Amino acid sequence: MALAMLAALFAVTTWIDTGPAPGATPTFIAGLVLLLGHIAGHAIAAIGLPRISGYLAAGLLLGPDLLGVISTPVAGQLHFLNELAVAFIALAAGAELHVAQLRARLGLIGWLVVSTTLVTCLSVGLIVFVAGPALLPFAAGLTTVQMAAVAALIGVVAVARSPSSALAVIRECDAHGPFSETVLGVTVAIDVVTIVLFAIALSTCQALLSPNGALDLGFALMVLVEIAAGIVSGAAIGMILSFYIRRWPDNIALLLLGTALVVTEIAHGTARYVQDTHELPLHLEPLLICVAAGFVVRNVGSSGAAFSEAVERVSLPVFVLFFTLAGASLDLQALRRTWVAALTLVAARSSSILAASWAGAAIAGDQSSGRRLFGFTFLTQAGISVGLALEVVRRFPEWGEEFATIVVAAISVNQVVGPVAMKYALQRVGEAKRT
């Protein structure tokens, strides 16, 4: 009944057009996204799948490829909300990382990060390089060096995970325990590693492919500076938040909204300023800043518990908005055109992650029941991977578009499959209190 009424309401907007007030359409669509996402999440959960799959499905349905409710212009208008959601989710992810509990598992986390990074990057890269034009039609005209560059970049993108998906599934299942904490720790760490690795790969590839063959060390250095600056500014923001919450522990939700806005402004504002004054492409990553901020609030001072509680209370609407919009951005056209290559990449990535995780846990001497299940939790992929693909488009316009099409198609599949696999793992391990 609720669905029918919402559909009728939407029909009214398409029938009547009297020149709406500014902001009316994105406001209405945002509300529709929240309500339909909620309904879809419940419906999907009834058949045992994670709610995040329902949000993605709702977004897909509303997206430009199907119903077209969230058209490309509307998605552009809602992009601001999306950025806020990313910042907020990153705050939540940082708040989940408790030093005292992570310390005991640092070795395991370290080995998992190293093994999955190396094995995934190398395996996927090798498969792409060997398969060549058979897998990637656009590679038909590329030289061996160019092919190696493409393979390296795809290998690095394959390493990237989705902390937001991981957090969403953990929250939905109300999962607590060493397994969940390890998963989140690894996922967040891999995001940082991916950024560094991608910068190195991109610089190297550009050097290999440019006429003078010069290695752009400046770019790699810039990335390191970006990461350091992001962590430092995140820590500073975390200290301020911690102080504020200790003094005035009410209205934390509004404070979090303000923080997300400030972080977004710092990231973009700094980039603009440095570009204008020094002509340097410095880009602070809001995700990194917020993870650092959330981490500091959680682990420094006495505000951690209040902060975590407030974040948890308001995180559901943010997740629904974020993942429904993510679903709307899934490129079905790309998947239709490149499904063979995309599914091959998905298969290669998944098997290497599963194998690498098992190996990493074994090397770390982990004897827990979850040691064979870590890989299932690392399959998710989302926003940051797409961002990396778009960077490739910018740097290598000759073949970048086709590269991005295949990669984004693979990411889309991982985005759908990953949460299902993760929920399975959490339930098998026994840490999921809510199924």
Place this chain on the structure above:
Amino acid sequence: MKLVLAAALVTALALAGSRFSFLHLPLAGVRGSLWVRNILLTGTEFIFIGLLLGSPFLGILDDMTLVGLAPILGMGLSWIGLLFGIQWQVRRWDGVVRSGLLPALVQAGVVAVIITVPFYFLLRWSLDLSHAWCLVGALTLGAAGSDTAQSALALVGRSARGEGRALARLLRLVADLDGLVAVVVFGAVCWLPVLHGDTGSVGLWAALSVGLGVVMGLVVVALTSYQLAEEELLLVLLGTVFSGGGLALYLSLSPLFVNAVTGAVVANLSQERVLRSLQSLLVRGDRSVYVLFLLLAGAQWHPSGWSVLLLAGAYLMLRTTGKLAGNWLAFRGVVAPAVRGHMGLGLLSHGGLAIAVVVNLQQIHDGGSPVVDAVTTIVLVGVIVSELFSPALVWRVLGGARPMPSS
């Protein structure tokens, strides 16, 4: 990204305002004139902060930025409308509330008429507006003027003793209930075809307005009929606020009215447990949203010439007259004549829904139009002047009873 900076600034100010304004200060000294402290007690200073941030001065909240912030405003209007409507849970009303409803509505109705009729002609004469726009302006002023802000009565009323306490309770009840006239009258303003590009009819827009509110209310009732955790209730609430408000703005209707209807439907059809949770969630945003409104109303205020100040003076006089006459008429046989004669002075506090009405008008009709500028100036000046004097007037009406000892 000026928009992001503006949004961050507005959020920070809303946070500060909700934290530090409306302080429950010890009122041992409340007798006559608090003057400037009254302003600070009721958050009215944020109008000036907004004005400072607006185009005429610092330009941080310029017109383009305000357009970008429109979704936040839409959400705020919907939030307030929903909060207003969700309190009208008729089955919980006791005899006191039920008996106070008609007099409260009558007094507000009298105020609305006493303001609207003269202002129709005043606007026509001073701004040379068409009939339709005069009607929009006059009815909006009538709606804004009919409402009584609850804050001053709450601040001063608690200190009353003896007979003053009973009168304080009555005045608070009237202030709680007369907002209905403001919401409905302004809702009706948005049914006028002139606000819809002269398309449709009053009946069509009225039906859409009420229908939209009812449907959204039924959606909420349906979605909350299952056992939902608090975060899921928040999700449904935000979804309702965004979609109801967005759709109302899309159709150039009043999100305030539409969501008030939604709230009323939810209040009377939902399970008690769900209703309490929704009310609790909505009340938490009470102050922050109000501070946001004050800021953005001030930012969109384009003070336009001294003649409008004369109109503001007329508004204050008419409102005062209306309150005195309305209460004298409405409470015949209910309140002693000696009290009835000056009871209206205790209901001059202005703010709350009046500000929301102004903001709503600014949303659905572009700023820069003479009627919007005039109405904004008149109401904001009215609010500022009223808040200077109303706590003292309330004190006098309550008999100047001895204050509580300061804690």
Place this chain on the structure above:
Amino acid sequence: MARAAGTTVGLLPLCLENMHILLIFVYMDDLVDGVLEALVELEVTGVTVVEGAAMERILADDVPIFSGLLQTIGGSHDKVRLVLAPLAQRSLVEPLFRLLAENGADMADPAVGRLCLLPAEFPEPPGS
């Protein structure tokens, strides 16, 4: 408490397994005595009265902007007295309702108060 009730009323030990906690929310101050008298008449012992504040009253400490009516409606529940008592016999509930109504505390009227029962376990200390 349970032992005292079991001993005083001469109940079978089995009754300890069917114990309930009786909660009576009394919204009107002047009716509390009537409630207590009814309980005394039914020989319910171990009664405790807790003074609380309704949610709306807590909210009322904040100055209302748009939510005054909510506080006004809830204002009749300014102070809430919560009467707690262990109840050994569920069969006492019906006579209790009758007595309360006779004493002016009609629990059928939500403005007066609410009565509820919670199943409870009163574990015996070890070794007793």
